[in-house]
Amino acid sequence: MESDRLKNEVARRLPSGRYQHVLRVMETAMILADRFGENKEKAETAALLHDVAKAMPKEELKRITEAEGDPAAVLEFHHELWHGPAGAVIARDEFGIRDPDILAAVRFHTTGRAGMSRLEKIIYIADMIEPGRDFPGAGNLRAEAERSLDAALTACSAHNLQYLASVRAAIHPDTLRCYNDSLSLGKGALNR
Ligand SMILES: [Fe+2]
Numbered sequence: 112m113e114s115d116r117l118k119n120e121v122a123r124r125l126p127s128g129r130y131q132h133v134l135r136v137m138e139t140a141m142i143l144a145d146r147f148g149e150n151k152e153k154a155e156t157a158a159l160l161h162d163v164a165k166a167m168p169k170e171e172l173k174r175i176t177e178a179e180g181d182p183a184a185v186l187e188f189h190h191e192l193w194h195g196p197a198g199a200v201i202a203r204d205e206f207g208i209r210d211p212d213i214l215a216a217v218r219f220h221t222t223g224r225a226g227m228s229r230l231e232k233i234i235y236i237a238d239m240i241e242p243g244r245d246f247p248g249a250g251n252l253r254a255e256a257e258r259s260l261d262a263a264l265t266a267c268s269a270h271n272l273q274y275l276a277s278v279r280a281a282i283h284p285d286t287l288r289c290y291n292d293s294l295s296l297g298k299g300a301l302n303r
């Protein structure tokens with residue numbers, strides 16, 4: 112699907128504030144793709160689709176995820192996590208996306224996972240550092256993303272873990288694995 116049609120179709124499915132976030136993630140992802148040698152078209156498509164399921168009712172997200180067998184047991188965790196896996200199903204079935212890397216980038220953009228591809232890292236990070244994000248520490252994450260994708264991945268997943276623990280939320284195993292794996296990439300503070 113070409114870019115304008117894709118944008119219109121995504122815009123139709125999201126409240127305007129969420130769609131504006133998606134456009135900022137797209138711009139950020141394309142900058143990161145340029146910086147770190149990823150295909151910009153793939154970054155654009157994955158970013159445009161990453162939150163495609165975000166506005167769907169919980170029951171619908173659950174139905175879609177269950178139909179896939181819920182391989183990551185995401186339904187056992189907070190419903191905030193459900194739109195990633197469900198979004199990948201929608202990208203595949205309703206947008207005809209066949210590229211497994213784009214589908215994984217959509218699926219894992221909230222939890223992360225061990226062994227993320229460059230594209231997956233870009234979408235995960237862009238989602239957190241797009242210019243509309245103003246949580247404390249966002250500037251640090253942006254600074255890491257200026258120099259190294261793996262350092263930014265460590266910083267972003269560490270931020271997520273700290274946040275989840277601070278609000279006493281359960282931590283999905285893929286989130287923990289993403290953090291641990293990012294340290295083994297050699298960019299963790301203790302490995303420097
Ligand atoms: Fe999301």
Ligand SMILES: [Fe+2]
Nearest residue numbers: 136161162238
């Ligand atoms: Fe997002």
